[in-house]
Amino acid sequence: MTDLSFTEEQRDCLQELINVAMGLASDKLARFLNTFVHLQVPAIGLVNAAEIPEQFRGQYQGLNSSMISLGFFGDGGLRGETILLYQLENAGKIAALLGYDDDATSEAEMLTDISSILTTTFLNGLAEQLDNSFSYAAPRVISSRDNDFISKLEQTAFHWQLALKVDIRYELTDYSFDCNMILLIPGEAVLKLKTILDNVLADF
Amino acid sequence: MNIDWLSGPLLQQLNSGVILLNQQLQIVYINPYICRRADIQLESVQGKDLFSAFPDAPKAWLSRKLNSVLSLQSPAFSSWEQRQYLFKLPHLRPISSANQYMAQNCNMLPLTEPTSGEHFVCLLIEDATDAYVYQSQLQQSNLQLQQVNRLDGLTGVLNRNYWQQQLEVEVQRAGRYQHPLSLLFFDLDKFKRLNDDYGHQAGDIVLIEVAKLIGSLLRETDLFGRYGGEEFAIILPDTPLQGAIEVAKRICRRVAATPIEYQQQQLMTSVSVGVSQFSTATSADELIQQADLALYQAKRNGRNQVVTYYPELIDSLKKVKS
Secondary structure (H helix, E strand, O other), X not given: XXXXXXXXXXXXXXXXXXXXXXXXXXXXXXXXXXXXXXXXXXEEEEEEHHHHHHHHHXXXXXXXXXXXXXXXXXXXXXXXXXXXXXXXXXXXXXXXXXXXXXXXXXXXXXXXXXXXXXXXXXXXXXHHHOOOOOEEOOOEEEEEOOOOHHHHHHHHHOOOOEEEEEEEEEEEOOEEEEEEEEEEEOHHHHHHHHHHHHHHHXXX | OOOHHHHHHHHHHOOOEEEEEOOOOEEEEEOHHHHXXXXXXXXXXXXXXXXXXXXXXXXXXXXHHHHHHHHHOOOEEEOOOOOOOOOOOOOOOOOOOOOOOOOEEEEEEEEEOOOOOOEEEEEEEEEXXXXXXXXXXXXXXXHHHHHHHHEOOOOOOEOHHHHHHHHHHHHHHHHXXXXXXXXXXXXXXXXXXXXXXXXXXXXXXXHHHHHHHHHOOOOOOOEEEEEEOOEEEEEEEOOOHHHHHHHHHHHHHHHHHOOEEEOOEEEOOOEEEEEEEOOOOOOHHHHHHHHHHHHHXXXXXXXXXXXXXXXXXXXXXXHHHO
């Protein structure tokens, strides 16, 4: 079996690229939302995709949470799926900022809008760092207000070998918004990513 | 090979809608897919504001989304599952589909003109009417299955299983909000003899007609179910004992006074009714047991009458059994 694990250098490089991508994303979000957005340095973890559901079980158990998926394709065989997890309670605050209180919008629509704004701004930044560009599938609500979301996450994670877990905390001026982003990347794309990271490292 | 010639014919023949807008959300280009369906000429809308060309589009929401695409330079999406359509366009399945407008998936993409660097947003619109139609049909059959699963096949009232689930719900509600709740149990008198004398078909007709008659005497919130054989039960939410007794007496009177026609014969029947009332001490099971005991007493008293549960009934039943 091919070795999918990252060297320490590759891991540091990826963390650095993600940090920069997050910085770009928060800058764009701040301009768009007209508010100060502070992003903590995201904690990343590379884990076996099969372990993901168990890791989130405790954190979201019994809470009204939402899980929204967004698939992406890049050049050079890079592809994956991002899953954004957050508590619905948090969603209301962002929704107000985005102006979602003034017309009849369904909850599902609001959730997909929030998620696609948060994930695509980040992924666009990451693509830029990787000298790549991504195209996106339409976001889908996998689960909402639903206690069974861990089992749905299990079904999704099953298709992927490696998961890049990124814990993100967006802090806006008046409140904080916590969410978890999971980047799921299939095995062959992990190899592509490793090659890309090596190229980035070679340039320094 | 130079393929600059490709984009023109592709946009002409593409089986998806393309709308290109500038940063002021004015129309720069619309492909024939949209023009034909909306019955507009490109020349007549070019330079116009999107919402003056399509006044029915959801302005507040859509302009917010398009502005997010422009300022974040990130794509946005709209799915028919959340918003059936953005633009009122006809679809090509006018006969097989009940909905009037094309269900749409829409991608909103940020584009930059390479020489000037000017930003644009492009709407790609796909027809999702097929998916919409299948989904609606699926939902409808699921709803029908759910209905069938809840109803008694012969009489069309609730089946025992679903009725009993509803009783649990109502008992919990009554307990939580301190609301009154009453229960009626009733049984067709001498139903076995009717079956013996006239046949099971006659018995079925009587069950159907009696259920129909009683159903017409109830409120919409009352829950009427077939408990088994010729035994029926009615949950009366928000109804104190006195009200329940009145309903029971009315049922008794009307059933006894209404002949049921079967093969040119007039069949007469009657019901015996037991009434019980929820108090905080009782559970759903206890409520059923009490109504059942009262029903049994009504039978012993000579049928075609109403008996309300009282605690001594338990003792009298013991005497009968011993």
